[in-house]
Amino acid sequence: xxxxxxxxxxxxxxxxxxLIEERLAAIYHQADEIKTPMHLYTGQEAAAVGVCAALxxxxxxxxxxxxxxxxxxKGGDLNAMMAELMGKELGCSGGWGGSMHxxxxxxxxxxxSSILAATVPHAVGAALAFRMKGEDRVAIASAGDAAIxxxxxxxxxxxxxxxxLPVVFVCENNLxxxxxxLGSRQTSVDIYKRAEGYGMPGARCDGNDVGDxxxxxxxxxxxxxxxxxxxLIEVMTYRWREHVGPNYDWDAGYRTKQxxxxxMEHCPIKALAAExxxxxxxxxxxxxxxEIDDALVFARQAAFPRKETVKA
Amino acid sequence: MKYSEAIxxxxxxxxxxxxxxxxxxxxxxxxxxxxxxxxxxxxxxGDQRVFDTPxxxxxxxxxxxxxxxxxxxxxxxxxxxxFFLLAxxxxxxxxxxxxxxxxxxxxxxxxxxxxVGRGWGQGPQHSQSMHALFAHIPGLKVxxxxxxxxxxxMIISALQEGGPVVMIEHRQLYEETQDVPEGIYRVAFGQAHxxxxxxxxxxxxxxxxxxxxxxxxxxxxxxxxxxxxxxxxSLRPLDIQTVYSSVKKTxxxxxxxxxxxxxxxxxxxxxxxxxxxxxIFEAAPIRVMWPxxxxxTSVALEEVFYPSVKDIGEAxxxxxxxxxxxVEEKTEKVKFNGPF
Numbered sequence: 001x002x003x004x005x006x007x008x009x010x011x012x013x014x015x016x017x018x019l020i021e022e023r024l025a026a027i028y029h030q031a032d033e034i035k036t037p038m039h040l041y042t043g044q045e046a047a048a049v050g051v052c053a054a055l056x057x058x059x060x061x062x063x064x065x066x067x068x069x070x071x072x073x074k075g076g077d078l079n080a081m082m083a084e085l086m087g088k089e090l091g092c093s094g095g096w097g098g099s100m101h102x103x104x105x106x107x108x109x110x111x112x113s114s115i116l117a118a119t120v121p122h123a124v125g126a127a128l129a130f131r132m133k134g135e136d137r138v139a140i141a142s143a144g145d146a147a148i149x150x151x152x153x154x155x156x157x158x159x160x161x162x163x164x165l166p167v168v169f170v171c172e173n174n175l176x177x178x179x180x181x182l183g184s185r186q187t188s189v190d191i192y193k194r195a196e197g198y199g200m201p202g203a204r205c206d207g208n209d210v211g212d213x214x215x216x217x218x219x220x221x222x223x224x225x226x227x228x229x230x231x232l233i234e235v236m237t238y239r240w241r242e243h244v245g246p247n248y249d250w251d252a253g254y255r256t257k258q259x260x261x262x263x264m265e266h267c268p269i270k271a272l273a274a275e276x277x278x279x280x281x282x283x284x285x286x287x288x289x290x291e292i293d294d295a296l297v298f299a300r301q302a303a304f305p306r307k308e309t310v311k312a
Numbered sequence: 313m314k315y316s317e318a319i320x321x322x323x324x325x326x327x328x329x330x331x332x333x334x335x336x337x338x339x340x341x342x343x344x345x346x347x348x349x350x351x352x353x354x355x356x357x358g359d360q361r362v363f364d365t366p367x368x369x370x371x372x373x374x375x376x377x378x379x380x381x382x383x384x385x386x387x388x389x390x391x392x393x394x395f396f397l398l399a400x401x402x403x404x405x406x407x408x409x410x411x412x413x414x415x416x417x418x419x420x421x422x423x424x425x426x427x428v429g430r431g432w433g434q435g436p437q438h439s440q441s442m443h444a445l446f447a448h449i450p451g452l453k454v455x456x457x458x459x460x461x462x463x464x465x466m467i468i469s470a471l472q473e474g475g476p477v478v479m480i481e482h483r484q485l486y487e488e489t490q491d492v493p494e495g496i497y498r499v500a501f502g503q504a505h506x507x508x509x510x511x512x513x514x515x516x517x518x519x520x521x522x523x524x525x526x527x528x529x530x531x532x533x534x535x536x537x538x539x540x541x542x543x544x545x546s547l548r549p550l551d552i553q554t555v556y557s558s559v560k561k562t563x564x565x566x567x568x569x570x571x572x573x574x575x576x577x578x579x580x581x582x583x584x585x586x587x588x589x590x591x592i593f594e595a596a597p598i599r600v601m602w603p604x605x606x607x608x609t610s611v612a613l614e615e616v617f618y619p620s621v622k623d624i625g626e627a628x629x630x631x632x633x634x635x636x637x638x639v640e641e642k643t644e645k646v647k648f649n650g651p652f
Contacts, residue, residue, distance in 0.1 A: 096415045111381075113406060115406070124378060125378020126378045152402075155370060
């Protein structure tokens with residue numbers, strides 16, 4: 001059973017993330033001030049928020065192109081993210097990274113990368129460094145379901161298991177790689193069961209139930225922290241909007257509107273919000289909308305990087 | 313000290329000096345100790361800092377880069393360049409981009425040691441140098457030291473400066489000896505070394521080809537030709553200025569490199585000099601490089617594939633407009649014994 005104050009934290013975390021992403025979707029083309037390929041996290045909030053709630057401040061997350069969720073959930077600075085999306089010098093990556101390459105090392109958000117599974121070994125290496133330095137820290141590698149098809153994912157699991165490192169692999173299975181469905185890409189072996197082949201526990205959780213994600217993540221993280229080795233968590237989730245960009249894409253031909261609406265019906269935020277008074281939820285919304293307004297003002301007012309930083 | 317011992321010594325002094333440095337790679341603690349270049353390191357520093365790896369080049373490099381994000385200074389050893397090509401995503405897309413992608417707020421540091429094979433039937437997949445491939449990538453530093461002194465000094469520079477560094481070590485240099493200072497000293501990246509001063513022709517070489525070029529220069533000297541030999545040492549950054557100053561003086565340029573011509577470092581040097589001063593050459597420069605095909609295996613074909621000291625000498629004569637029949641060079645037998 002999850003305590004009420006933790007539930008509140010999880011709800012607030014997901015709601016804040018949802019409102020950030022939905023605001024970005026609304027202004028992306030309309031204002032044309034964000035010129036960077038943006039992979040929105042809407043629908044997947046329970047994954048990053050549930051896992052990050054199970055972490056200590058010193059733990060790290062190495063993540064991928066759908067990066068906003070992990071950056072925000074781990075405590076990355078919102079102003080700096082908005083400035084980054086607008087290509088500004090005060091952006092978290094100085095305007096050189098954009099949406100796919102976010103960094104807030106102080107918050108434990110290691111740089112994210114767009115090549116599938118590329119940062120998975122980075123988390124294993126972080127865990128190796130923690131071990132070498134005698135630090136009580138755990139590293140998270142987050143990746144999508146297509147990353148499981150990359151060789152380096154398997155190399156990383158083997159490494160982590162071989163050295164019994166404090167790292168937890170989180171696979172966000174949203175069923176599609178861009179528009180290619182899981183069944184066209186992988187055998188029918190469940191992703192979480194692949195862990196067994198590497199001698200580590202694997203667990204699947206309901207990505208529309210943040211409590212389930214949190215509980216299973218905590219189990220794996222605690223285990224890793226105790227020095228008992230790595231684990232793999234598969235979060236069954238769904239990306240509501242198109243792979244990249246702000247729109248819904250049920251007319252694109254690879255999935256049906258009914259399928260998308262089915263997942264929306266089981267929205268992770270809606271379910272949890274129903275446990276709180278509507279007025280309280282509304283007050284959180286108002287608080288976050290204001291915070292987003294302020295972050296966008298910050299980003300708009302920030303300067304672009306100096307052109308001299310690009311040399312011939 | 314042998315080239316292999318200088319490499320070993322550089323790693324040892326840095327591991328003593330800097331707790332962040334550690335070393336791994338397939339076969340690092342194995343009996344051969346990577347041709348002697350990791351001898352005694354496991355014994356001195358223990359298996360937490362000197363260890364073997366799975367045969368997972370990309371995963372291993374990624375892991376080391378992740379460790380470097382937490383402040384470590386890893387060294388990755390690969391017994392052949394060719395196998396390391398599996399790690400190009402981590403090297404090119406990740407390591408070399410990181411500092412730029414994050415505006416200098418986070419940098420990945422790793423020293424990747426790569427060994428080039430040649431001879432004894434190494435064949436097409438054990439003898440590539442890949443100079444041009446690595447030198448093409450912004451964000452990387454690429455060393456190709458030709459001497460024990462430079463090998464040690466460049467390893468120390470790589471580990472002290474940080475950032476991703478590829479060091480290309482030619483297997484046939486491993487037995488070459490030279491006096492090498494004890495302790496810590498640095499050889500900078502991007503600074504070529506004038507190995508022999510001369511006035512008639514500039515001979516530019518790197519890695520193993522420096523020793524071959526030295527032999528050619530000695531032979532030419534006997535025929536009254538003064539060769540200025542430039543050892544590039546570093547392929548990125550590339551020291552165009554030193555080559556420029558030399559060619560400005562000699563007007564003649566021969567480049568000798570263990571790589572293919574298309575898009576090569578040698579081609580880049582000619583292009584850069586031409587951009588700077590199209591009248592610098594008194595005769596068209598000549599590149600002495602590999603035929604445009606993968607390396608063969610048969611000993612009979614290897615002899616044809618790899619440029620000889622005689623080829624280098626004759627190229628110098630040709631660029632000077634001299635008769636090319638005057639260099640008679642007995643090919644010295646290389647000390648390298650197979651199989652690997």
